[in-house]
Amino acid sequence: MTVFCIDLKSFYASVECVLRGLDPYSTKLVVTDEERGPGSVVLAVTPKLKSMGVASRCRIYDLPKDEEIIFAKPRMKKYIEYSTRIYKIYLDFVSKEDIHVYSIDEAFLDLTPYLKYYDKRPEEIAKEMLEKIYRETKISASCGIGDNMFLAKVALDILAKESPDRIAYLDQELFKEKIWKIEPLTKIWGIGGRIEKRLKKMGIKNLGDLARTPLERLDKEFGIVGRELLEHAFGIERTTVQEARNYIPESKSFGRGQILYEDYHYRDLEVILIETVDAITTELVARKLTCGLIALAVGYSANAGGGGFSRQRKLPCRTNSRKVLVENFLKLYYDFVEDRPIRQLRVRVGRLAHEDFVQTNLFVDPKREMKERNLYEALGKIKAKYGKNAVHLAVSHTDKANLLERNKLIGGHNAE
Incomplete structure (x- = not known):
């Protein structure tokens, strides 16, 4: 490969x-x-x-x-426009089935079926591709080449960005020679700060140390992730580009978060919380889902010492009722919030289930609940057809509300 x-x-x-x-x-x-x-x-x-x-x-x-x-x-629309232009350049070299778009500025391409057709070394094809990207967009690019996705990504992150031609290749032998001694381990794709700390406690500082660690010891500490870590230590990756491209993760939770434009008094933030829960309710109903868990995180302003809290709470019954969710989120919020300026808010719902499989709550009026659900289904359809700001809460017109402005953004940033 x-x-x-x-x-x-x-x-x-x-x-x-x-x-x-x-x-x-x-x-x-x-x-x-x-x-x-x-x-x-x-x-x-x-x-x-x-x-x-x-x-x-x-x-x-x-x-x-x-x-x-x-x-x-x-200007997010411009960045998406350029990313799309570059994707079309990839299509000049490979089929869309052999491209996995990892992010707006990064992609994996499987060149395996094309090497015989091009009759060129992978490095030569990569050079042509990078030159064409620059010629048509004036954007510079780097390319990692490997025998699998993991090796290609590590070649990109560790070697290609420092190479004069911005191209680097790794197979398993070169991986051992050039990557095994790299520290800290957070430089390696897939190893975050928490995993690195746990590995350090085990006396593992680099991939060479990891490769010499018995699987039983890693299994005991990390479970199934331990085997993946050990395989990566030897440059082994079993997922193909096509599998990564077609993978649809099973969503166990979803939510929304934002860094606020200014510091908010804790009582003023209630408006933002209600707007956010309302948007999440609309999405739950549109996806025909209910939730059994709510989670809330608040970050205080750096001007007030920073910090914050993160809490979650199980609901008595799974629901997608806006009334129930607003009541429970507000209670969770006021149970833990302090009288300090707030700069960040994150809201999530979890323990998702299809609404057809939810038990009836004997303490809730089913007609009233269905009426509210149908209302939010209609709101979701209107927004999908006419835009997110086509219909909204009256509270969104108050001084501290920001949903109408945020709906004009892409990924939380200016959409021009």
Whole structure:
């Protein structure tokens, strides 16, 4: 198997530079919304700023004080447009069945069926692909090549981005030679901070250590994930690009979250919470689902010391009733919230089940419940046809509400 993993270099920032006729390698540009204040998240920075030690996903107040820095307001429609153009370039080389879009700026391509047709080395095909992307969009890209998706991704993350031609290859032997000693383990795809801490406690600091660890010990600590970790330590990955492309995860929960434009008094946040629960109710009914668990997380402003809380609560019966959900979320909120400025809110529902299989609640008027359910089904259909703001709560017109503005965004950012 021969798999490419292609990443578009500093994608959002590069698109903004291209639209301005600037070179991202010599321009100091960040993609963020200044109007949201100094605590706003920076979505991307140019390679020039990265070379100066500036990290993406920092906050505006973390940026160096430099008058040359250009602040670009996010334009999600433009980024989607460029991503679509680049996807069409991939289609010039492989079929859509052999492409797994991993994110807006990253994709896996299975070149295995095409090597004989092109009669070229994988590195040569990758070079042609990257050159065509740049020629047609002015966006630079990097490519990791591997015998499976994992090796391709690690080749991209660890080697290709530092290679002069931005292309790197790994097979299992090269993987042992070049990757086994890499530290910390969070540099390796699939190993997050929590897993790394648990591995450290076991005396495992790199993939070489992991490869020498008995499976029984990993099974005891991680369960089924232990076997996957050990296989990755040897560069083994059993999932194909086609399987990843066609995989539809079973949703056990879903929700919504936001970083607020400003600090909110805890009582003012009730408006945002009600708007959010209302939107979740509409989605539950549209998907013909009920929930048996609610979860709420609140983050306090950095100006008030930060911190926050995260709590969940089982419901007496599964439901998709807006009235029941609002009552329970508000109770959960006021049980734990403190009188401190709030900057973040996350709301989730879990223990999902199809509404056809839910037991009747003897303490609820079934006619009233069905009337509310039918109302939210109708609201969902109206929004699907005419847009999210076609119909909304009266509370969304109050001073502290923000749903109408957020509905104009894509992924929480400016949609222009």
